[in-house]
Amino acid sequence: MAHARSISVLALTASAILALTGCAQSNAAGTAESTSAAVTEATAPLPAPFDGDAVSVALVRQSGAGDYFEAWGAGAKAQAKAANIDLTITDARNDNAKQASDLEQAIASKPDAIIVDHGQTDTLQPLISQAVDAGIPVVVYDLALTDSTGVITTSQSDESMASGVLDQLITDVGDGAKVGYVSATGFAALDRRALVWDTYVNDHDLDVVFSTGKVSESTASDNIPLVDAALKQNPDVQAIFAPYDEITKGAVQAVIQNNLQSSVKVYGIDISNADLEVINAADSPWVATSATDPAAVGAAVVRSLALSLAGQLDETDVQFPAIVITQDFLAAKSVDNVTALRDAEPSLTLDTTVVADWLPATS
Amino acid sequence: MSRTPPGNTTVVDRIRGGALDTVSAGIVRWGFVAVTVLLIGFFALTEPNFRTADNMFGMLKFIAPTAIAGLGVMLAMTVGGIDLSVGASAGFAVSIAAWTMVVGNQVGGVAVGVVLVGGALIGALNALLIVVARIPDLLATLTTMFVIVGLKLLIVDGKSISSQMTLADGSSAPGRFTPDFLWLDRGNIGPVPVPVVIFIALTVLLWFVLERTKWGRALYAVGANAEAARLAGIRVLLYRTAAYVGCGLLASVAGLLLAARIGQGDVSAGNSLLLDAMAVSLVGVSVLGMGRPNAWGTALGAVLIAVMVTGFTMIGLPYYAQDFGKGIVLLVALLFSFTFSRKRTVVVAGSMTN
Numbered sequence: 001m002a003h004a005r006s007i008s009v010l011a012l013t014a015s016a017i018l019a020l021t022g023c024a025q026s027n028a029a030g031t032a033e034s035t036s037a038a039v040t041e042a043t044a045p046l047p048a049p050f051d052g053d054a055v056s057v058a059l060v061r062q063s064g065a066g067d068y069f070e071a072w073g074a075g076a077k078a079q080a081k082a083a084n085i086d087l088t089i090t091d092a093r094n095d096n097a098k099q100a101s102d103l104e105q106a107i108a109s110k111p112d113a114i115i116v117d118h119g120q121t122d123t124l125q126p127l128i129s130q131a132v133d134a135g136i137p138v139v140v141y142d143l144a145l146t147d148s149t150g151v152i153t154t155s156q157s158d159e160s161m162a163s164g165v166l167d168q169l170i171t172d173v174g175d176g177a178k179v180g181y182v183s184a185t186g187f188a189a190l191d192r193r194a195l196v197w198d199t200y201v202n203d204h205d206l207d208v209v210f211s212t213g214k215v216s217e218s219t220a221s222d223n224i225p226l227v228d229a230a231l232k233q234n235p236d237v238q239a240i241f242a243p244y245d246e247i248t249k250g251a252v253q254a255v256i257q258n259n260l261q262s263s264v265k266v267y268g269i270d271i272s273n274a275d276l277e278v279i280n281a282a283d284s285p286w287v288a289t290s291a292t293d294p295a296a297v298g299a300a301v302v303r304s305l306a307l308s309l310a311g312q313l314d315e316t317d318v319q320f321p322a323i324v325i326t327q328d329f330l331a332a333k334s335v336d337n338v339t340a341l342r343d344a345e346p347s348l349t350l351d352t353t354v355v356a357d358w359l360p361a362t363s
Numbered sequence: 364m365s366r367t368p369p370g371n372t373t374v375v376d377r378i379r380g381g382a383l384d385t386v387s388a389g390i391v392r393w394g395f396v397a398v399t400v401l402l403i404g405f406f407a408l409t410e411p412n413f414r415t416a417d418n419m420f421g422m423l424k425f426i427a428p429t430a431i432a433g434l435g436v437m438l439a440m441t442v443g444g445i446d447l448s449v450g451a452s453a454g455f456a457v458s459i460a461a462w463t464m465v466v467g468n469q470v471g472g473v474a475v476g477v478v479l480v481g482g483a484l485i486g487a488l489n490a491l492l493i494v495v496a497r498i499p500d501l502l503a504t505l506t507t508m509f510v511i512v513g514l515k516l517l518i519v520d521g522k523s524i525s526s527q528m529t530l531a532d533g534s535s536a537p538g539r540f541t542p543d544f545l546w547l548d549r550g551n552i553g554p555v556p557v558p559v560v561i562f563i564a565l566t567v568l569l570w571f572v573l574e575r576t577k578w579g580r581a582l583y584a585v586g587a588n589a590e591a592a593r594l595a596g597i598r599v600l601l602y603r604t605a606a607y608v609g610c611g612l613l614a615s616v617a618g619l620l621l622a623a624r625i626g627q628g629d630v631s632a633g634n635s636l637l638l639d640a641m642a643v644s645l646v647g648v649s650v651l652g653m654g655r656p657n658a659w660g661t662a663l664g665a666v667l668i669a670v671m672v673t674g675f676t677m678i679g680l681p682y683y684a685q686d687f688g689k690g691i692v693l694l695v696a697l698l699f700s701f702t703f704s705r706k707r708t709v710v711v712a713g714s715m716t717n
Contacts, residue, residue, distance in 0.1 A: 064682070091682045095635045097624045100548075101425035105673065108417035122525050122540070122626035126549065186523040186629075214521075216631065 223250025454633025456618025461628025486611020
């Protein structure tokens with residue numbers, strides 16, 4: 001018994017070492033890939049500080065999960081590669097304490113610049129001030145700051161996103177309609193969209209019969225029961241405004257579960273391949289969404305940083321405009337993925353926003 | 364002359380076996396320490412940013428809430444139990460601390476007091492369900508987890524509490540997170556961040572209580588065999604109650620650190636804490652080859668996870684690779700504790716049979 005046990009311990013140790021060796025090899029391969037130069041269509045050489053060693057940038061994200069954030073991260077990575085930026089990404093997975101630690105550690109590692117993607121104001125403001133004081137350039141995306149001195153703020157224009165899709169809602173159901181609202185508070189983007197919503201509710205006498213919603217690790221499925229209950233209570237609702245695609249998907253699912261897709265229209269915000277599939281499904285209640293292309297936005301945030309490091313960015317607040325996409329438009333152009341959507345609606349690629357001859361948009 | 368004495372092979376075997384056993388015992392005892400040291404060495408060599416003092420303290424600070432909640436689970440494990448409500452208790456602490464300061468307009472010290480009382484009460488509720496109502500630990504603490512999460516959301520209307528938030532009556536919240544409370548995360552004692560000091564102090568305290576006092580021996584005795592402990596004159600119910608109350612207190616300390624770090628009453632705080640806390644306390648059982656829940660092992664398990672998460676991030680691995688790494692470490696730890704250990708492992712997470 002003792003022998004068998006000892007031998008199995010040794011065997012396990014040996015296999016663990018083998019497994020670790022395997023890991024090491026794949027790490028090396030990964031590093032090599034990420035540092036290899038990318039082919040770009042730049043028409044001018046990279047200016048300082050991008051013409052020497054790779055510029056180290058820490059990207060501190062609140063969450064990288066979900067179609068939108070996945071695409072955003074991919075866009076940022078691709079643009080970073082093209083601009084000779086070595087991007088170190090941390091993903092707090094919606095754990096705000098973890099994001100604070102990540103940012104703290106990023107500051108301690110003294111990178112050439114930091115990008116903060118989403119987050120809670122009270123949590124991150126002191127750390128961002130600390131980074132600015134330490135002389136590290138900071139770019140934030142979709143994060144409301146109380147003191148943005150020395151910080152470059154970027155956002156997709158939530159004002160234009162919300163108002164675009166709400167104009168469509170009013171056109172479809174008219175003033176005084178019974179509407180539902182599914183969203184959460186405490187997220188900069190959602191809070192800004194909520195302000196626009198409140199204005200529309202007042203201006204158009206909308207009758208808000210329910211307000212619910214949450215953001216979690218699995219937002220889409222966690223919103224289904226909430227909207228389901230609200231619909232059971234108010235089956236006569238005419239339209240639902242769900243201003244974040246993961247929440248929109250949950251709302252759509254709940255409407256279908258209750259067999260209300262002929263009478264209830266859902267208005268969302270954001271777009272992804274998965275979203276397009278939901279919108280294009282037969283009898284889908286999701287009739288309009290307002291969107292930027294997340295990959296293009298992720299890339300544009302990195303471009304804002306690059307231009308600012310090269311001393312070529314004149315503004316300190318950069319906004320990325322949105323467009324409204326309706327179910328009918330998608331059907332007419334038979335668009336079923338984001339690539340096709342970019343062809344049908346070229347303004348999505350942001351190829352004229354924060355670009356330079358040495359820094360074209362990658363997506 | 365060439366005849367081999369009959370006993371020789373046996374002796375050689377025994378010697379070989381002895382050497383093998385010594386090696387395997389060494390691996391069991393020091394394997395995890397070695398892996399941790401090797402990983403630290405590897406990252407320190409390859410990543411210049413890893414070997415800075417800032418980063419070392421940063422890692423310890425980042426893992427402190429998880430480690431402290433893990434110490435709580437470890438305490439419940441000493442009496443043969445488990446506590447699934449640690450994450451919920453920590454999240455409860457975050458919201459209650461925020462509510463006390465922002466809505467109740469109290470100073471940080473009051474918030475700390477309220478949170479600790481709350482934590483002790485949650486522990487007492489667990490103990491009541493387990494010791495008096497005789498519901499199995501796993502089920503009782505699972506129930507408590509849901510009750511606490513729900514209660515928290517009821518108290519705060521499902522909202523994250525932040526300064527200047529609008530209250531139900533339309534006015535703005537009067538208070539804010541006070542600097543003395545934020546000191547819990549942002550302050551330093553000498554060069555050492557406060558959370559790290561608290562983490563180390565609690566580890567030493569629990570090590571001392573468990574290994575150097577009769578209370579510690581009694582806790583382990585209850586965990587090993589409650590009936591024998593009772594016959595030996597140990598007040599089993601009292602010790603089990605104390606372990607759960609201690610666990611609730613530690614979870615609320617973890618929550619205080621999270622609250623100070625986040626700087627607002629984030630409703631989702633603590634959600635990710637349970638599994639990590641469970642993992643570090645289970646790793647802790649095997650880390651030093653002790654085969655039972657212990658304070659230093661738990662602390663070391665937490666450090667190992669911090670090193671992995673930070674190092675893997677620096678070399679550019681995505682978060683799911685970190686989960687995989689954590690899973691492998693836990694698997695190996697459990698194999699060492701349950702499969703290869705020569706000592707009988709005294710951890711029976713969630714049942715009272717042995």
